[in-house]
Amino acid sequence: MIHALVVLMACQLAGEAAARGLGLALPGPVLGMMLLVAALVAVPRLAELMRPLCGGILGHMSLLFVPAGVGVVGHFGALGGQGAGLLLAILISTVAAIAVGALAFAGVARLTGNRDD
Numbered sequence: 001m002i003h004a005l006v007v008l009m010a011c012q013l014a015g016e017a018a019a020r021g022l023g024l025a026l027p028g029p030v031l032g033m034m035l036l037v038a039a040l041v042a043v044p045r046l047a048e049l050m051r052p053l054c055g056g057i058l059g060h061m062s063l064l065f066v067p068a069g070v071g072v073v074g075h076f077g078a079l080g081g082q083g084a085g086l087l088l089a090i091l092i093s094t095v096a097a098i099a100v101g102a103l104a105f106a107g108v109a110r111l112t113g114n115r116d117d
Contacts, residue, residue, distance in 0.1 A: 003049060004050045005053055007046065007049070008050070011033070011035045013032070014031075015035055016028030
């Protein structure tokens with residue numbers, strides 16, 4: 001599992017170095033993830049090496065939301081004055097996401113011929 005962690009951190013570091021070194025607008029972790037995907041496609045054995053590490057990380061993903069929640073609670077006073085705007089943005093984005101998901105599903109169903117009328 002140490003080897004898989006080294007691969008993951010190396011891709012993160014390479015992406016971050018490329019983003020900062022080249023002055024790209026794309027975040028370093030995104031570049032690192034793209035590099036990791038390319039490596040997984042190029043070396044299929046790497047996927048089996050990474051599987052236990054990724055399973056462990058995904059199993060504890062809920063912990064990654066703790067810092068964001070603490071940040072919201074810590075700055076609740078600053079957010080309080082903008083509560084109505086935030087609520088409206090959350091409602092509109094939720095409805096838009098559901099609508100886009102439904103339209104994408106309907107489009108894929110139409111393209112694949114799996115349509116129930």
